[in-house]
Amino acid sequence: MRWIWLDRILTLEKGARCVAIKNVSAAEDVLHDHFPAVRDPKHPARNREAFPVLPNTLVIEGFAQCAGILVGHARDFREKVLLAKVGKAEFNPGLSAGPGTTLRYTAVADRIDAAGAMTAGTVELIDSATGSAREFAKIEMMFSHIDQNMKGLEFPDENFVFTDQFMDLLRRSGVKLDHLA
Amino acid sequence: MALSEQEIFEKVQSVLEDALGVDADDVTPASRLGPDLGAESIDYLDISFRLEKAFTIKISEGEMFDQSVLTNTAFVSGNQVTEAGIAELKKKMPHADFAAFEKDPQVASMANLFTVAMVCKFIQAKIAA
Known part of the structure; x- marks a missing residue:
């Protein structure tokens, strides 16, 4: 399985802001387990139609990837950037990310320094039928540069955070990665 | 203008509410960040970051904790x-x-x-x- 919850980066301003989108598709298995239809002849009161939506936990993961790219890019992906803490994740209870919707993530860096980074931002839910965007979630996240903070522990030399999947996403989104050439 | 002790306490209280998700009432001068307010290791970095922002200061690693x-x-x-x-x-x-x-x-x-x-x-x- 591919652990990449973004489809395209729209804007990446170094050390400042990253905007990315994800299209929610009915082809994604996870939607069909969350939530499947219930057909119970013995307990008809429990019956319900299927309600496929992207779990909000994966919406948070998408934000972590968007904000993580922002933080990693700020230091040319030399740091291993790990999500340390979700300070806040507030969702609009009236909205859900069903098939055919698009999520637009906007992550802003409050600070990035040697130890890590604080980020905040929004997730908007775009209705493909109308193009209208509504605020779906507000999220705050803290990242740790683990080579700086986990003294005494050794990590592999290669950057296991920013794998080829992420670098491919950056390249196909038109982000210049001259230092990696 | 210098902040009074009470003003500093109120700002610290607000930082801890945000960083640790605790209620203002739980944050007293005697509260211990870990045992009483539930702070874990990464929270100390978070608290330092938030204090820097709230008071416009710079805190070096290990300076406070x-x-x-x-x-x-x-x-x-x-x-x-x-x-x-x-x-x-x-x-x-x-x-x-x-x-x-x-x-x-x-x-x-x-x-x-x-x-x-x-x-x-x-x-x-x-x-x-």
Whole structure:
């Protein structure tokens, strides 16, 4: 399985802001387990139609990837950037990310320094039928540069955070990665 | 304009509410960040970041919450912090109250030093500098 919850980066301003989108598709298995239809002849009161939506936990993961790219890019992906803490994740209870919707993530860096980074931002839910965007979630996240903070522990030399999947996403989104050439 | 002790406490209280998801009522000067307010290791970095923002100051690593003493074998013997270790801690954290800790300086009791009052005292010294 591919652990990449973004489809395209729209804007990446170094050390400042990253905007990315994800299209929610009915082809994604996870939607069909969350939530499947219930057909119970013995307990008809429990019956319900299927309600496929992207779990909000994966919406948070998408934000972590968007904000993580922002933080990693700020230091040319030399740091291993790990999500340390979700300070806040507030969702609009009236909205859900069903098939055919698009999520637009906007992550802003409050600070990035040697130890890590604080980020905040929004997730908007775009209705493909109308193009209208509504605020779906507000999220705050803290990242740790683990080579700086986990003294005494050794990590592999290669950057296991920013794998080829992420670098491919950056390249196909038109982000210049001259230092990696 | 210099902030009063009460103003500093209220700002620290608000930082801890945001960083640890606790209620303002739970945050008293005597509250210990770990045992009472549930702070885990990464929260100390978060709290430092938020204090820097709230008070427009710069906090270096280990300046407010020093734990480096614990990794130095000269300062720790078994479960106890040695006399030299306590002297080192006092030098590194003049904002902490060591009165109770000195009586039974167990490594596990280090967390009792990190109180809300300690944070407020640290901020006072920092903004007065």
